[in-house]
Amino acid sequence: MTKSRDETRIYNKNKFKLGLFGMNCKGGLSLTKAPESWDASWDNNVKAAKAADEAGLEFLLPIGRWHGYQGSSDTQGTTFETIAWACGLLASTREITTFGTLHVAFVNPVFAAKQMVTADHIGHGRFGLNVVSGWNPIEFGMMGVPLGDHDGRYDYADEWLEIVNRVWSEDEPFDFDGRHYKLKAVRGKPKPWWGTRPILVSAGNSETGRTFAANNADCLFTTVPPKLEDLQEKLKFFRDAAPPGQLRNIFASCHLMVRRTRKEAEDYHHYIVYEQGDWESAEYAFNLRGSRINSWLKEDEKKLKARLISGAGVPIVGSYDDAVETMLRLNSVGLDGFAMGMINYVDDFPHIRDELLPRMERAGLREPQHRAATAAE
Numbered sequence: 001m002t003k004s005r006d007e008t009r010i011y012n013k014n015k016f017k018l019g020l021f022g023m024n025c026k027g028g029l030s031l032t033k034a035p036e037s038w039d040a041s042w043d044n045n046v047k048a049a050k051a052a053d054e055a056g057l058e059f060l061l062p063i064g065r066w067h068g069y070q071g072s073s074d075t076q077g078t079t080f081e082t083i084a085w086a087c088g089l090l091a092s093t094r095e096i097t098t099f100g101t102l103h104v105a106f107v108n109p110v111f112a113a114k115q116m117v118t119a120d121h122i123g124h125g126r127f128g129l130n131v132v133s134g135w136n137p138i139e140f141g142m143m144g145v146p147l148g149d150h151d152g153r154y155d156y157a158d159e160w161l162e163i164v165n166r167v168w169s170e171d172e173p174f175d176f177d178g179r180h181y182k183l184k185a186v187r188g189k190p191k192p193w194w195g196t197r198p199i200l201v202s203a204g205n206s207e208t209g210r211t212f213a214a215n216n217a218d219c220l221f222t223t224v225p226p227k228l229e230d231l232q233e234k235l236k237f238f239r240d241a242a243p244p245g246q247l248r249n250i251f252a253s254c255h256l257m258v259r260r261t262r263k264e265a266e267d268y269h270h271y272i273v274y275e276q277g278d279w280e281s282a283e284y285a286f287n288l289r290g291s292r293i294n295s296w297l298k299e300d301e302k303k304l305k306a307r308l309i310s311g312a313g314v315p316i317v318g319s320y321d322d323a324v325e326t327m328l329r330l331n332s333v334g335l336d337g338f339a340m341g342m343i344n345y346v347d348d349f350p351h352i353r354d355e356l357l358p359r360m361e362r363a364g365l366r367e368p369q370h371r372a373a374t375a376a377e
């Protein structure tokens with residue numbers, strides 16, 4: 001039984017932590033028509049969450065998504081709302097940290113603060129929030145909320161989070177007179193499970209987004225540039241900019257296709273992308289996300305579409321040993337782990353549990369599950 005939020009599994013001493021990413025969404029991170037692609041049914045979500053919990057993975061991170069990537073696969077077009085999803089999984093698991101993801105512009109902060117406290121009590125302090133300022137004009141249109149300008153969305157997120165933090169921490173009712181909210185006699189009980197706020201994460205990547213993440217997050221997600229020294233510089237920025245002692249983990253996202261040999265993994269990748277890829281969906285995603293895609297990827301449109309089909313984040317396509325080598329390299333400059341997408345979170349999991357985790361243990365990246373001490377010990 002844990003005794004403080006510091007003992008939550010995501011704060012254990014494993015050098016390279018792992019989480020499942022995007023399994024609340026049909027298709028996960030990949031735009032493929034392959035028949036084995038992810039069916040995000042509730043029962044499948046519970047199965048994958050329990051397997052990850054039992055294997056000692058640190059976290060589950062959903063995607064807050066309201067509108068999918070179209071085409072016949074329509075990846076992320078069928079999704080569970082993430083706070084309700086987290087509540088169900090927190091009740092079904094024992095130790096794994098489970099995040100919800102909120103687009104702050106779509107939810108009143110006083111309502112959200114209570115909703116998250118409820119999740120945090122269900123999980124006995126294992127709940128965390130990914131604070132998202134949003135980018136997709138179609139989703140904002142659906143909600144009837146103006147998208148506004150990019151930095152304005154982070155200004156809104158700052159105020160939203162200030163209100164939430166006050167609801168979580170203040171005992172006396174307070175009035176709030178902000179740029180976006182004018183509130184009277186705000187109160188919220190119960191307080192979060194340990195009396196301290198739930199774990200906050202952010203994945204801002206622009207200059208404003210990175211500053212927001214550094215100022216507010218306990219754990220954050222960043223993108224991995226091609227050059228290792230650029231990643232190192234990015235990680236240094238976050239660690240220097242964060243308030244002392246607050247930032248505990250910096251993660252990246254990846255999609256994983258690992259097999260016994262590199263050839264098997266590459267063949268599988270070819271099948272997913274070139275034989276079963278949903279290129280119509282890739283065209284849609286390319287047009288929607290084009291302006292947000294980093295310039296080093298923009299060079300070759302076909303390659304970029306193939307990458308969008310394969311999955312979001314760093315592609316880990318290779319043997320189990322290749323995957324561990326990449327993790328060692330990224331960890332050597334200070335990356336603390338991966339949020340992993342995969343084609344099928346249930347069927348692919350045995351590759352991770354039985355092949356990848358033991359290799360990571362032998363490489364010193366992780367301790368065997370029962371010995372993964374928490375930072376508080």
Ligand SMILES: Cc1cc2nc3c(=O)[nH]c(=O)nc-3n(C[C@H](O)[C@H](O)[C@H](O)COP(=O)(O)O)c2cc1C
Pocket residue numbers: 062063064065101130131132133134135136203204205206207208209210221222223252253339
């Ligand atoms: C691991 C990870 C998870 C993310 N999850 C979501 C999400 O669930 N919903 C969403 O709309 N955006 C999500 N994003 C996008 C970020 O919140 C952010 O908008 C993006 O990285 C661009 O950065 P910027 O907002 O600073 O321009 C995610 C990004 C990453 C790297």
